[in-house]
Amino acid sequence: MPNAKPSGPRSVAIVGPYLSGKTTLLESILHVCGTTHRKGRVADGTSFGDASPEARERKMTIEPNVATGRYLDSDFTFIDCPGSIEFQQATLDALIGVDAAVVVCEPDPDRVLALSPLLHFLDEQKIPRFIFVNKIDKARGPVRDLLKALQPVSQRPLVLRQVPIRGPAQGGVAGPVIGYVDLASERAFIYHDNEASEIVPMPDGVKGREAEARGEMLERLADFDDALMEQLLADETPTRDAVFADLQRELRDGLIVPVLFGAAETDHGVRRLLKALRHEVPAAEEAAMRAGVDAADSAFCGQVIKTVMTPHGGKLSLTRVWSGRIADGTVVNGERVAGIYKGLSANAPKVGEAVAGEIVALGRLDHVHTGDTLREGRGGGDACPRAPRLAPAYGLAIRAARRDDDVKLSAAIAKLTEEDASLFLETDADAQQLVLWGQGDIHLKVALSQLKNRLGLAVETTPPRVPYRETIKRPVTQHARHKRQSGGHGQFGDVHLYIAPLPRGSGFAFESRIVGGTVPKQYIPAVEEGIKEFCQRGPLGFPVVDLAVALTDGSYHAVDSSEMAFKTAARLGMSEGLPKGEPTLLEPIHKVDIAVPSEFTPKANALIGGRRGQILGFDGRTGWPGWDVVSAYLPRTEMHDLILELRSLTQGVGHFSHAFDHLQELVGRHADQVITQRRAELER
Numbered sequence: 001m002p003n004a005k006p007s008g009p010r011s012v013a014i015v016g017p018y019l020s021g022k023t024t025l026l027e028s029i030l031h032v033c034g035t036t037h038r039k040g041r042v043a044d045g046t047s048f049g050d051a052s053p054e055a056r057e058r059k060m061t062i063e064p065n066v067a068t069g070r071y072l073d074s075d076f077t078f079i080d081c082p083g084s085i086e087f088q089q090a091t092l093d094a095l096i097g098v099d100a101a102v103v104v105c106e107p108d109p110d111r112v113l114a115l116s117p118l119l120h121f122l123d124e125q126k127i128p129r130f131i132f133v134n135k136i137d138k139a140r141g142p143v144r145d146l147l148k149a150l151q152p153v154s155q156r157p158l159v160l161r162q163v164p165i166r167g168p169a170q171g172g173v174a175g176p177v178i179g180y181v182d183l184a185s186e187r188a189f190i191y192h193d194n195e196a197s198e199i200v201p202m203p204d205g206v207k208g209r210e211a212e213a214r215g216e217m218l219e220r221l222a223d224f225d226d227a228l229m230e231q232l233l234a235d236e237t238p239t240r241d242a243v244f245a246d247l248q249r250e251l252r253d254g255l256i257v258p259v260l261f262g263a264a265e266t267d268h269g270v271r272r273l274l275k276a277l278r279h280e281v282p283a284a285e286e287a288a289m290r291a292g293v294d295a296a297d298s299a300f301c302g303q304v305i306k307t308v309m310t311p312h313g314g315k316l317s318l319t320r321v322w323s324g325r326i327a328d329g330t331v332v333n334g335e336r337v338a339g340i341y342k343g344l345s346a347n348a349p350k351v352g353e354a355v356a357g358e359i360v361a362l363g364r365l366d367h368v369h370t371g372d373t374l375r376e377g378r379g380g381g382d383a384c385p386r387a388p389r390l391a392p393a394y395g396l397a398i399r400a401a402r403r404d405d406d407v408k409l410s411a412a413i414a415k416l417t418e419e420d421a422s423l424f425l426e427t428d429a430d431a432q433q434l435v436l437w438g439q440g441d442i443h444l445k446v447a448l449s450q451l452k453n454r455l456g457l458a459v460e461t462t463p464p465r466v467p468y469r470e471t472i473k474r475p476v477t478q479h480a481r482h483k484r485q486s487g488g489h490g491q492f493g494d495v496h497l498y499i500a501p502l503p504r505g506s507g508f509a510f511e512s513r514i515v516g517g518t519v520p521k522q523y524i525p526a527v528e529e530g531i532k533e534f535c536q537r538g539p540l541g542f543p544v545v546d547l548a549v550a551l552t553d554g555s556y557h558a559v560d561s562s563e564m565a566f567k568t569a570a571r572l573g574m575s576e577g578l579p580k581g582e583p584t585l586l587e588p589i590h591k592v593d594i595a596v597p598s599e600f601t602p603k604a605n606a607l608i609g610g611r612r613g614q615i616l617g618f619d620g621r622t623g624w625p626g627w628d629v630v631s632a633y634l635p636r637t638e639m640h641d642l643i644l645e646l647r648s649l650t651q652g653v654g655h656f657s658h659a660f661d662h663l664q665e666l667v668g669r670h671a672d673q674v675i676t677q678r679r680a681e682l683e684r
């Protein structure tokens, strides 16, 4: 049989831009497969997925929804992934463990760029993918226009598998899509809401378009199949089996991306999609090979693709079984599996074992993390490739709302970061703050509401402090004497300091020019210490840098001088001297590389201009055709919410990397604001 369908369970991720209808598609699939008996809706808060309070409240997916379904004789695990770019880590982690992805998008040619990062990742990881154009009930323009817009976003050729059958035109506008012709089987179907489509004779009106689209489909397939190419050139019609076999093989080999359409909300086209998955998603061994695992090996090998801390304190490790099988109670990586569940929801069915191709949740593996490779016994051995960890894009300083809870905060957040590697807590010693870093404001808000809902911990947030510095602009000579006579021992220290600015980036330098012992040697380190201590907070309220201080002269008292007295004298000299040297604020400037699709490059430039930035240049993005990287210097202050504006300008796909570059003098209105605010802070 040229087109034998793969046997054994397989796993499919449902991915795609925010709100394209992925959770609705999962709902529809589970309904069609008979996994669920009543179909719910995201809008009503009744869908199978998105059951957590945070997801329900926002009507968005914030962590993967996992469920199994059997369509005809084929078993699938489906993972409906978050669409929001802010929750992308979970999506990337999940994709590592699947046999294929269904990329769900909307029928809007103006929004296709939103697919770009995802398609790029699928390319990199060599994951076979279908595109499912959802909400076809809302499609305004022709499907072929959408395809034209989509093709440049995909490195692989798209193969349209259906052409729409439309109802009568209404007021000069094309009629709604009421069915489709399947181009592989050349059969026509009319949709019925929440039921299987009905097969009908091919309407005359679509015959021309059908023949054209089928011709295009076959040509695409023939690009990778010489025999088919010869047949087409000889005007022969290929057999249906030969076409199906090509569709299956070319998807497996990553040569084509099949495109189907429908409306998840009404089950339109969902059975057609499931049929394509059933026949064309490669067998589990293919993905195992991608992970570097020999699927023929009967020994168990698996990989964790998501970690969940359950409300009862237990841990679930969502695991793709790459090879062999795993039974409840087996010891993997040195720990005993306590429970195997088909999914992550509270009532996920418990099973005795799982086999290659399945994705199941393993209970109580306390020491394994997302991405880890699991093996029987002590574990170890070759590690499977994992998804990259996303760099933090947005941070907020956090503090427990009740002082007493401060100690609990770090431990509580550790639970969240265990679940989500794109979230992390930084202890910023410089600013004396805890900063929670993540992918955007919604990401952090959700994390904080999880802290509140699950652990009863209320948290207050502020923008993180910017590490300003200060220096002086003119050299100063300063004499300072600390003298105290109060009964018994007195205190005496006397120093002459020469305080001078240094070039940017020099830090701090101290030098003693004492000759003839006017300040005895043993007191000199104390002088340096006093100066350094003072430099922790200069006259403007910030650490002082790029400064040279020389101890040029001084005097001492045989009885009353001490290290303490000289240290105090040095501090006094600094506090009197620095304000005379024209203190000036220094702000940190970062080198920022902003990556955007080229059509957004002017917007990225404007964004930098609007944030006191300096553009350094732009270049094509390596490995990303159609993308640019704009490089610029940007004040750190302007970076706090940069990602939010960048995303709103670029359909959510723009992002940046950055690193501290240098300090730069800040004067004028901005500087005054910073100084006033710091003063108020210190007075509090």
Ligand SMILES: Nc1nc2c(ncn2[C@@H]2O[C@H](COP(=O)(O)OP(=O)(O)OP(=O)(O)O)[C@@H](O)[C@H]2O)c(=O)[nH]1
Pocket (backbone or CB within 6 Å): 016, 017, 018, 019, 020, 021, 022, 023, 024, 025, 042, 043, 059, 060, 061, 062, 081, 082, 083, 084, 134, 135, 136, 137, 138, 262, 263, 264, 265, 266
């Ligand atoms: N008209 C129409 N609306 C749909 C269809 N499928 C989904 N929707 C609507 O689109 C909205 C988003 O649906 P979801 O299923 O939550 O989308 P999602 O892709 O899972 O969203 P995220 O996971 O947050 O990215 C909901 O209001 C759905 O009712 C469809 O086929 N037609």
Ligand SMILES: [Mg+2]
Pocket (backbone or CB within 6 Å): 021, 022, 023, 024, 060, 061, 080, 081, 082, 083
């Ligand atoms: Mg969703």
